[in-house]
Each structure stands twice: as structure tokens, then as C-alpha cells.
Amino acid sequence: MQFQWYPGHMTKAKRAMQEDIKLIDVIIELVDSRVPFSSKNPDIDTLANGKSRILLMNKYDLADKAVSDKWTKYYEEKGYFVATVNSKNGRGVKAVNDVIQKACKEKIERDRKRGILNRPIRAMIVGIPNVGKSTFINSFAGKACAKTGNKPGVTKGKQWIRLNKNVELLDTPGILWPKFEDQQVGLNLAFIGSIKDELYNIYELSLLLLDYLIKNYPDAVADFYEIENSDSNNELLERIAIKRGCIKSGAEYDLDKAAKCLVDDFRNGRIGKISLEIPG
Ligand code: GDP
Known part of the structure; x- marks a missing residue:
């Protein structure tokens, strides 16, 4: 649409x-x-x-x-x-x-x-x-x-x-126009910030990014934010929220804000030199 x-x-x-x-x-x-x-x-x-x-x-x-x-x-x-x-x-x-x-x-x-x-x-x-x-x-x-x-x-x-x-x-x-038809391509373009923010949910995007990072660069996120690793991506995001002071009134985690932090830090290379795809 x-x-x-x-x-x-x-x-x-x-x-x-x-x-x-x-x-x-x-x-x-x-x-x-x-x-x-x-x-x-x-x-x-x-x-x-x-x-x-x-x-x-x-x-x-x-x-x-x-x-x-x-x-x-x-x-x-x-x-x-x-x-x-x-x-x-x-x-x-x-x-x-x-x-x-x-x-x-x-x-x-x-x-x-x-x-x-x-x-x-x-x-x-x-x-x-x-x-x-x-x-x-x-x-x-x-x-x-x-x-x-x-x-x-x-x-x-x-x-x-x-x-x-x-x-x-x-x-x-x-x-040139990106090839949106391929889901993985769309996701990769969202990760690097080449697709309008309104077209995806930042919280979901951040969880998918964490999935990839944990699999391929296991310590990068924990090292950068100086937090403990976790098997749960949601928990990792909560730890990032604490570190970055992403807390809503009522002491609730602001996970959308933490997600935005993570994605921005990734896009700007602060989490490390990271590639999102390998040939073949
Ligand atoms: P265009 O739409 O293809 O013309 O892209 P731009 O030249 O406007 O660049 C898009 C963004 O990428 C800008 O914020 C640039 O500063 C940034 N950028 C461009 N080249 C590099 C690069 O080699 N390294 C980094 N880190 N950022 C770059």
C-alpha cells in the first residue's frame, strides 16, 4: 500500500x-x-x-x-x-x-x-x-x-x-530504488536506516537487530553498554533502558526509547564495525 x-x-x-x-x-x-x-x-x-x-x-x-x-x-x-x-x-x-x-x-x-x-x-x-x-x-x-x-x-x-x-x-x-520485495532486504535496509521510520515498529526492529547481533557478534552489545548478556532480547533491551535512563514515569521501562537508542548506536557504528550480510 x-x-x-x-x-x-x-x-x-x-x-x-x-x-x-x-x-x-x-x-x-x-x-x-x-x-x-x-x-x-x-x-x-x-x-x-x-x-x-x-x-x-x-x-x-x-x-x-x-x-x-x-x-x-x-x-x-x-x-x-x-x-x-x-x-x-x-x-x-x-x-x-x-x-x-x-x-x-x-x-x-x-x-x-x-x-x-x-x-x-x-x-x-x-x-x-x-x-x-x-x-x-x-x-x-x-x-x-x-x-x-x-x-x-x-x-x-x-x-x-x-x-x-x-x-x-x-x-x-x-x-536507484531499493528492492523491497525481499523481506530480508527490507529488514537490512531498515537496520541501516534507509527505510522511513514510520514503516516499521522500532521495538520489533530492535529485537530483530539484537537477534542478529547476538548470533554474529555475541559480545558487541554487552561490551558497548557495559551490561550483562542475556538469553532474552527483551531483557537485554531492559538493561539498555536502565543504562540509558529510558524510564517512563511510574518507573516503567521505556523500551521504545531504548530500542531507538540501540538502533541509532548501531547505525552510527558505535556498537562496532558490523556487517549484516555475507556473500553467498
Ligand atoms: P545519498 O542519499 O546517497 O546522496 O547519501 P548522502 O551522501 O546524503 O549520505 C547519507 C548519510 O550517510 C549522511 O549522513 C552521510 O554523512 C553519511 N555517509 C556518507 N558516506 C559515509 C561514509 O563513508 N561513512 C559514514 N560513516 N557515513 C557516511
Whole structure:
């Protein structure tokens, strides 16, 4: 029900992206390193239509490094050029330049054979909402970036950011839609905060998050809140409520507030570097 507006919106976004993709040499797709599968939209595979593909695992600072390494390998085997980045502090962002050169090696070679030298590579950022597209563009383009104006007949009014003499970036990212159909994907996107809060119950979400954390990172929650572990997730939440002073008048635990605390602490990486899915 809540996504009734979606099909029309999707068709329009898809068509716009199809047009943009015609103008570029390489697609730089951003995913969230904590959920490199759930935050990736498979429709881009058909839209990409043979273009070079770079996969950037953003928010690398929030994910489990060992798991991210596995994802890097997984996507490399699928033919992507992969890099891990933290767009917020800029770590790994510069190196993306080299990845672009590598991904476009054949194109550069083709140009050279035709006598075209130094034609900039044109790139475009795509990804679902909230993966960090704008943050990455700002970090990648830096302060020294110059927006190249409209070039009639060539760019059709598109704004390009000239990154250096080799690379131009389309200044508006392509927004892909998440794949809500899969329950687990929806849940993972809710965990990382990519789905509107109104669409789920925070208390239930926090219990499911605790389920996952206790199974995969058994001590992370207890260590962070300095509480005893418990077999009961509800009891764990009560302990968090005590620690965080989430108490209603009448000395009752405010479990919704504690749940929000837990989910926020997770989303901001305070509980630890945690990945929510592994390849395969
Ligand atoms: P967009 O919707 O894809 O354009 O996403 P934004 O660029 O608006 O980023 C969404 C949120 O993620 C913002 O609060 C950013 O500060 C944050 N963010 C972006 N990149 C990173 C990153 O690499 N690490 C962390 N920790 N946060 C990031």
C-alpha cells in the first residue's frame, strides 16, 4: 500500500537514467559496505548495457573488515572493479581515480588507436538513497572542482564536474530504488536506516537487530553498554533502558526509547564495525 506511487516514479527514474548512461563511459555504483547485497539494485545490470562497472563499497568505516574483504572478492569475480571507501573522511576516495583508469583501459586504448588523445573519461554515480552518493561526489570532486558548463549538442544541458584532466563526473547521481520485495532486504535496509521510520515498529526492529547481533557478534552489545548478556532480547533491551535512563514515569521501562537508542548506536557504528550480510 505504502508504495503505490512507486511504479510511475520508477519508470521515470529508469528512463532518465537510461538517457544519462548513454553519455558516459563508466558507471560508479555505490553500496553500503554493511549490506553490499541489500543496498544494490539488480536493475542497474540491464541499464548498464555493457558499460564498464565500478562498485564502491562506501561506509567502509562502519563494516566488518573481514566480511568486506569477502564482498570485494565476490564482486571482483563478477567482473566489477571494486574499491572500499569512507566518503565521510575521504579515506580511499582519491584511489578511485586509479580504479576509473583501470576500468576504462580498453576505451583509452581504443581512443588512442583512433588518434584521440586525452579525451576525458565520463563517469556517473548511481545508488539507492542514503548510501552516500552526495557525500562521495563532494569528497571526490573536492573544493578545486570546476563545473563544466552546458556544451550544446554534446551534453544536452548536463552539468559535468571536471575532476582532473582525465575524468569528468555527471554532477547529479542516478537514484536507484531499493528492492523491497525481499523481506530480508527490507529488514537490512531498515537496520541501516534507509527505510522511513514510520514503516516499521522500532521495538520489533530492535529485537530483530539484537537477534542478529547476538548470533554474529555475541559480545558487541554487552561490551558497548557495559551490561550483562542475556538469553532474552527483551531483557537485554531492559538493561539498555536502565543504562540509558529510558524510564517512563511510574518507573516503567521505556523500551521504545531504548530500542531507538540501540538502533541509532548501531547505525552510527558505535556498537562496532558490523556487517549484516555475507556473500553467498
Ligand atoms: P545519498 O542519499 O546517497 O546522496 O547519501 P548522502 O551522501 O546524503 O549520505 C547519507 C548519510 O550517510 C549522511 O549522513 C552521510 O554523512 C553519511 N555517509 C556518507 N558516506 C559515509 C561514509 O563513508 N561513512 C559514514 N560513516 N557515513 C557516511
